[in-house]
Amino acid sequence: MQIKFILGNEAVVEGALSAGCTFFSGYPITPSSEIAEAMSRELPLRDGVFLQMEDEIGAMGVIVGASLTGRKVLTATSGPGFSLKQEILGYASFTEIPCVVVNVQRGGPSTGLPTMASQSDFQQARWGTHGDHPIIVLSPSSVQECFDYTVKAFNLSEKYRTPVIFLMDEVVGHLREKVSIYDSSEIEVEDRAKPTVPPEQYHVYGDGKELVPPLASFGSGYRFHMTGLAHNTLGLPASDPGNVVGFITRIHEKIEKNLDDIIIHKEFFMDDSEIVLVTFGSTTRSAISAAELLREKHSIKAGVLQLVTVWPYPYHLIEKLNNKKKIVVPEMNLGQMRGEVEKVITDKKILGVNRIDGNMITPDEIIEKILKG
Template structure:
């Protein structure tokens, strides 16, 4: 392996390098622990590639700024933690409604409120799905290592561009601050997706046209296309509407563009599941403890496997049901008081027992704790 293609990076640093690789050129944010290094790295590295970094007055402004930047055609991102993620929700909803691609990183810490600034948590899992009001479909990805963070950030940008929607990256304090030597891909090694631009002349352009995949081509402001953007429910021309038929068309568009193309979004890591009688389901840093626990348990002949959710939203109900079909028990391990476990219960038939393993004291679940739980349920 070539020496110059490996680099010692922190999780937060890998997020920024991955983002720049994917085409990030505008970052607006308000630093908050444990995400601060993302802002710092953007301030340092974005100007080197002709990009812009701006520290905003708060998280409301940060979110607004990245939406505005995206409208001009730039790939944009912000990074925050729970308290800031709450403040961003109004404008995240605006981006869902107006279908403006952007990436929001939430490096999770303990909550609610200002909670535990320096401690790890996964308690914003549901907020990434239902954080803002109204009906919409959300996409959220969850890396679990420094190397993952690089590639999942690329994937988050690609999904945002492909589906014209905000994408949340759910990191946590452990991954964000960990350092590892990671491979740095060459240009072209990973596919980079860019939003589809209109091919019709401006006078024929319909900004929210219903296409085959429900995603409308999006010009950059200043490229000669004039159109109206509003958070009010709008028709295909972008103007607000109270017409029931037009309302349904808009909301179905938001739903269908993601629902009907879930295969492009789903990503799981399935490990040792072929003959597993018990499975761990986890995501983020906890999935590393699960992999460790399973490799140890397998070494003494226990039939246990793990399923790691890289894509959290949309939730992989069907895939999970299929993979767990031969399991008797499924343990859902997460750093909260029970969030994704409810989705796992919805996914699996009643004869599979779904059991919780939850930790919410600011520390990470350890392989030993997972093995103890395994002993308990076997």
């Protein structure tokens, strides 16, 4: 274990390398560029591959192809690039190809605020592509979490044969903190399941009963087909209704039946709380400070529920807040997560603390809204 004083973006690189990532492809874009820069230095020293592509679409396509050769893969971008990656993200979800996609959020829409913070890609991370498919999205609030949950993102991607989005923001990406870096021998590292049957018996999508079928690597002697069309267990196009329903149901169930493994959250001052701040990402930092000040200066029992896994959304955790006097959702957008809370808590007003000017929400802003609210 090493102690380093580094940026959140650099901690992502450390986490990816410890998780076994050997392939990165990207296109420079603020505020994520430090990830590509560090990968360009580190991967060649580890027999890995770094590719700077001509655009964001190419970068996404390349990591999908590299993943099929058996490599653990990463790309990193921000809002405009994340929009461009959506079609291939949908392809990777439907074909069940493991990959990790980092989005260091900045202000939008369009080119927006390239050097300033936002959390306005919250809904896009879930619903950016067309069609019915699940997605796993993790969101860190500190540099240490950037390391820890990048490792977790790779593990979930490999374990469930799915893209995982690592939803950061400019504050966390450019924050510099002390972080504990562990190598692969000191942490849990998951690798995708490989086929145990002979090549002539292999079906890339299993026997229809396995939630997560083993994935052979290109060049390993196993022949299989990949297509974005609806497909059968061999990967060949198949559009009959029963096959389509069974396939799409299975890719949802492999996530929905494993929520205990996938959902990560943290609680602060929750044991006796009467007011709860529901947060994700960097806003968690202000929320914790606000809760401390509310207790110390105003004798208000405030707690914080930090959602690390933001998709699939942990509605069951929100349901447990029904007995609280007040629920507050601070976020650097106009209420994208508040809407998810309101789906569950219907008998009381959910207070939103929102900011869209590229600046971080402060503890004082949260406190003021609670005292007025």
